[in-house]
Amino acid sequence: MNDKELSFEAAFVRLEEILEKMNSGAISLDESLKLYEEADRLISSCQKRLLEAERKIEILVKNRNGEVVLDPDKKPLTQEFNS
Numbered sequence: 001m002n003d004k005e006l007s008f009e010a011a012f013v014r015l016e017e018i019l020e021k022m023n024s025g026a027i028s029l030d031e032s033l034k035l036y037e038e039a040d041r042l043i044s045s046c047q048k049r050l051l052e053a054e055r056k057i058e059i060l061v062k063n064r065n066g067e068v069v070l071d072p073d074k075k076p077l078t079q080e081f082n083s
Contacts, residue, residue, distance in 0.1 A: 008049050011042045018042075 006014065018039045021027055027035070059069075060076045069077040 006042075008076050009047060011046050015039055015046075026082070 008011055018035045022032055073076045
C-alpha cells in the first residue's frame with residue numbers, strides 16, 4: 001500500500017510507529033534512513049491532505065461575498081481540490 005492509499009489517520013499512526021523505532025536506537029543506520037524517507041513521504045501526504053481539507057472548509061463556509069453557498073438541495077456547496 002502506498003502513501004496515497006493510506007487514510008490520514010493510518011498515515012499518522014505509521015508516523016508514530018516510525019518515531020518510536022527511530023527513538024529506540026535499536027535499528028541500523030540503513031533502516032533509519034529508510035524509515036526517515038518513508039516518514040518524509042507520509043508527512044508530505046498528510047500536509048497535502050490537511051491543505052485540501054482546509055480549502056474545502058473555506059469554500060463550505062463562505063463564497064466570495066462571505067456568504068455560505070448552498071446547492072439546489074439547500075446543502076452547503078463544497079468543491080474538491082486536485083493538486
